[in-house]
Amino acid sequence: MEDFDDHKDIREAVRKLCEQFPGEYWRKADAERAYPAEFVKALTDAGYLATLIPEEYGGSGLTLSAAAAVLEEVQRAGCNGAACHAQMYVMGTVLRHGNESQKEKYLPKVASGELRLQAFGVTEPTSGTDTSSIRTFAKREGDHYVVNGQKIWTSRAEYSDLMILLARTTPKDQVAKRTDGLSVFIVDMQEAKKAGLTIRPIRTMMNHSTTEVFFDNVKVPAENLVGEEGKGFRYILSGMNAERILIAAECVGDAKWLIEKASNYAKDRNVFGRPIGANQGIQFPIARAYANMRAAELMVREATRLYESGKDCGAEANMAKMLAADASNEAANACIQTHGGFGFAEEYDVERKFRETRLYQVAPISTNLILSYLSEHVLGMPRSY
Amino acid sequence: MKVLVPVKRVVDANVKVRVKGDGSGVELANVKMAMNPFDEIAVEEAIRLKDAGKVEEIIVVSIGPAQAQETLRTALAMGADRAILVKTDETAEPLGVAKVLKGVVDAEKPGLVILGKQAIDDDANQTGQMLAALLGWAQGTFASKVEINGDKAKVTREVDGGLQTIDLKMPAIVTVDLRLNQPRYASLPNIMKAKKKPLDEKSAADFGADLKPRLKVVKTEEPGGRKAGVKVKDVAELVSSLKSAGVI
Ligand SMILES: Cc1cc2nc3c(=O)[nH]c(=O)nc-3n(C[C@H](O)[C@H](O)[C@H](O)COP(=O)(O)OP(=O)(O)OC[C@H]3O[C@@H](n4cnc5c(N)ncnc54)[C@H](O)[C@@H]3O)c2cc1C
Numbered sequence: 062m063e064d065f066d067d068h069k070d071i072r073e074a075v076r077k078l079c080e081q082f083p084g085e086y087w088r089k090a091d092a093e094r095a096y097p098a099e100f101v102k103a104l105t106d107a108g109y110l111a112t113l114i115p116e117e118y119g120g121s122g123l124t125l126s127a128a129a130a131v132l133e134e135v136q137r138a139g140c141n142g143a144a145c146h147a148q149m150y151v152m153g154t155v156l157r158h159g160n161e162s163q164k165e166k167y168l169p170k171v172a173s174g175e176l177r178l179q180a181f182g183v184t185e186p187t188s189g190t191d192t193s194s195i196r197t198f199a200k201r202e203g204d205h206y207v208v209n210g211q212k213i214w215t216s217r218a219e220y221s222d223l224m225i226l227l228a229r230t231t232p233k234d235q236v237a238k239r240t241d242g243l244s245v246f247i248v249d250m251q252e253a254k255k256a257g258l259t260i261r262p263i264r265t266m267m268n269h270s271t272t273e274v275f276f277d278n279v280k281v282p283a284e285n286l287v288g289e290e291g292k293g294f295r296y297i298l299s300g301m302n303a304e305r306i307l308i309a310a311e312c313v314g315d316a317k318w319l320i321e322k323a324s325n326y327a328k329d330r331n332v333f334g335r336p337i338g339a340n341q342g343i344q345f346p347i348a349r350a351y352a353n354m355r356a357a358e359l360m361v362r363e364a365t366r367l368y369e370s371g372k373d374c375g376a377e378a379n380m381a382k383m384l385a386a387d388a389s390n391e392a393a394n395a396c397i398q399t400h401g402g403f404g405f406a407e408e409y410d411v412e413r414k415f416r417e418t419r420l421y422q423v424a425p426i427s428t429n430l431i432l433s434y435l436s437e438h439v440l441g442m443p444r445s446y
Numbered sequence: 447m448k449v450l451v452p453v454k455r456v457v458d459a460n461v462k463v464r465v466k467g468d469g470s471g472v473e474l475a476n477v478k479m480a481m482n483p484f485d486e487i488a489v490e491e492a493i494r495l496k497d498a499g500k501v502e503e504i505i506v507v508s509i510g511p512a513q514a515q516e517t518l519r520t521a522l523a524m525g526a527d528r529a530i531l532v533k534t535d536e537t538a539e540p541l542g543v544a545k546v547l548k549g550v551v552d553a554e555k556p557g558l559v560i561l562g563k564q565a566i567d568d569d570a571n572q573t574g575q576m577l578a579a580l581l582g583w584a585q586g587t588f589a590s591k592v593e594i595n596g597d598k599a600k601v602t603r604e605v606d607g608g609l610q611t612i613d614l615k616m617p618a619i620v621t622v623d624l625r626l627n628q629p630r631y632a633s634l635p636n637i638m639k640a641k642k643k644p645l646d647e648k649s650a651a652d653f654g655a656d657l658k659p660r661l662k663v664v665k666t667e668e669p670g671g672r673k674a675g676v677k678v679k680d681v682a683e684l685v686s687s688l689k690s691a692g693v694i
């Protein structure tokens with residue numbers, strides 16, 4: 062497959078790093094539902110998870126396209142960045158809205174890997190996509206907040222030292238706008254686990270280390286409030302575009318891996334005395350997935366370009382995420398079909414990628430909500446939710 | 447001591463090479479290129495010698511097209527100190543390259559040159575040996591272990607019968623084999639630093655050499671496909687089929 066890539070040097074080095082973590086490594090982790098700690102350590106030690114952290118806090122201070130290149134290459138190499146991608150975008154909340162002492166306290170340690178900032182607690186069982194309806198409540202008591210409630214799908218909570226938490230600080234019926242009265246906190250999970258915080262893993266169809274997190278009178282120092290009380294929803298929203306773009310880049314990487322795997326197999330596998338790839342019934346789905354991947358990739362580039370030039374990229378970032386998640390899912394489907402029965406055998410890694418990439422049509426934002434966004438904000442149709 | 451490491455830009459080892467339609471060579475258009483894997487091992491060894499305090503400066507040199515800059519930057523990101531690109535659009539042949547390298551050695555005066563034992567594109571396995579001859583230096587080829595002690599280099603070589611250990615008088619040429627080390631991947635901070643390291647662009651003439659082709663490629667062909675074998679039931683059938691094939 063031809064390279065259209067920017068950041069060639071970074072891509073090359075990430076590929077080399079990923080070569081140390083072949084399919085075998087991921088199959089074993091998958092079978093045991095184990096956290097790929099060695100992989101995350103290698104990425105951290107080589108500075109790639111600190112791509113976006115400014116140089117003054119120990120990172121490389123690069124722009125979003127560099128982070129997107131890192132995550133795309135991880136997926137393209139058949140690895141799975143889901144174990145650590147959140148650090149890239151969650152960090153942005155602290156960077157943009159945290160105060161100087163919070164940045165100095167946390168960012169250098171996040172950059173060095175001493176502190177893992179992997180957990181992002183937004184979704185709750187009873188509110189789902191309707192984030193403003195979350196019920197987890199943080200009540201101010203003197204110099205700290207007391208948190209009660211429950212989060213669900215808090216991925217990597219067991220393997221993170223810090224959590225960015227969204228909680229209500231003013232009840233919904235006492236605020237002017239439903240999105241007011243929500244606040245963002247940096248939770249020191251090691252401390253919280255000693256008093257009131259419980260984590261319960263959820264087994265899912267892929268290896269994702271996702272969990273339920275219960276808060277029972279968990280004390281969070283008031284100094285860990287990010288920005289102003291009550292403005293948390295806006296802080297979370299402001300990081301969404303970067304998150305969408307990075308997830309989209311991962312999907313493009315998945316799609317490239319799957320398409321390459323499918324086309325190589327189609328060339329090599331002989332049935333009825335010729336390669337199965339000589340049949341249009343096999344070629345066309347792969348070629349179509351390729352075309353859709355390329356289109357998605359261009360949208361990712363466009364969204365990144367707008368983001369980096371400081372322009373609004375809400376629509377493009379959302380479209381990039383949707384198109385890329387669709388493209389990787391289509392590629393996964395074509396790939397497993399091309400492999401016939403062998404696609405279901407674990408040793409080909411196809412079924413694993415098929416399971417892994419399916420997530421991105423649902424999380425971190427589901428396709429329907431992107432369509433609702435476009436309908437309302439771009440096309441001016443009535444709000445549907 | 448300075449060490450010089452020549453690096454070549456070649457077709458990536460993971461690419462399936464295809465012969466050009468007219469048989470004049472292999473297809474290079476839109477093909478992913480990378481540093482010759484043996485040269486990565488050579489760069490890694492130089493970095494390890496520097497880390498061990500045996501070497502002060504690592505100079506990487508590439509003889510090739512403008513894009514060979516990327517290969518040099520990769521070496522700088524791994525840890526080399528500065529780079530020289532000897533730009534040419536001619537096919538780099540071992541003797542021409544060895545002559546340019548002799549010029550670079552005369553100008554830079556390294557105490558050691560570490561090269562890959564061969565480049566994976568044409569597998570010539572000649573450049574290091576030719577350079578040693580042109581310079582009149584000692585050579586340790588196919589190294590699987592290198593130790594520097596003062597003005598001596600102890601090189602363990604992979605030879606047909608096993609391992610051979612030789613002492614070389616410095617300055618010397620070492621060509622490296624696969625098992626010498628596992629090359630590192632560049633960290634992000636080092637990639638950023640590499641962008642600021644010096645990279646000089648030169649021509650072969652600057653080193654009193656020329657890269658005019660001395661060889662003519664007559665034909666390039668794909669290796670013939672392997673024919674399917676036959677299964678035999680027992681020894682008797684094996685013997686009779688070998689007989690009918692006329693081999694015994
Ligand atoms: C493996 C995994 C990891 C995750 N990691 C995290 C994490 O680290 N942190 C975190 O906070 N969250 C995380 N999530 C949560 C994820 O963001 C949510 O699952 C997602 O936003 C959808 O919310 P929900 O599951 O409650 O679905 P619901 O909101 O219940 O929606 C169910 C379905 O209905 C559709 N739907 C809902 N409302 C409408 C509407 N108005 N119009 C049309 N369709 C609608 C949705 O699109 C979806 O398809 C994770 C989820 C998974 C599965």
